[in-house]
Amino acid sequence: MARLALSDSVLLVVTLYVKQSNYPAEIRGVFVLIALIGFEGLVFANFTHASEMLVQRHDEGVHLKNLLFAVTIAEIGIKLMLLLTSLLPAFGLKLYSQLTLHFSAPICIVLTVLFNAAVETNGQFITKADPVFTIINSAIIFIVALPALQNSVRIFLYEVPKGFQVDEFKKEINIEFPKATCDHFHVYKKHGSNTFDAFLCITYRCSMDDPQWDRKAQIDITKMQEKIRSLLVKAGGKSITVQPFIVDENNPVAWNHCLNDDCPKKSCCQTLTENNSLP
Known part of the structure; x- marks a missing residue:
């Protein structure tokens, strides 16, 4: 069971270090996710090891019980100091789940050592109780930590902000700017916050027969981007990128935003090119 408590201590040390670092939020999220995955792996390893010890023990029992008790x-x-100072990592868990995750293993160790001292039978009690409590505790901690792992993995699963209607916003752009068409609109919710990033591809149509077409296009595109x-x-956007593509409404094929001849054969570019080639 000492290994189980040590696994949680390692998780706390790594998480606290990452939390106090100057890394970007996304990088910190990746480190926390790696720590949680490693923690779940260690918990599972403790579970299997305790199960093996319950069937056939290969050592002579628990050594240095007094030292183990003091360290625990x-x-x-x-951990209580970290909890009272609000420094204990929450991992998106409720308070009772946090207490179970961080305190169940060390409390079980303390109780086991105390019971062993009260009913001293040459260490036989702690030898039998240790794997049993480890199996039960490992299963509980593994289940409790799963929501924390789920909360952390969301950094890789970009989500559209709740209530954000992408199609409706594209229609509003097309109505607001008759010469423009929103062909692509990608919006991603920022991990751990209510903000989001957005990337838009806007096709702007103009008549290049007009000598002033470039100046007028620049003015219109600037207004549109603003x-x-x-x-x-x-609405909560943080990083907004508006990428304009200019096409001649009289000769739409003249302006091609594709990088090479194979680009229009791709699925997204093919659709966009067909739309731009319409009279």
């Missing part, structure tokens, strides 16, 4: 008491004290950014920032 110190561990509980440190308007779109303003609307998205008010």
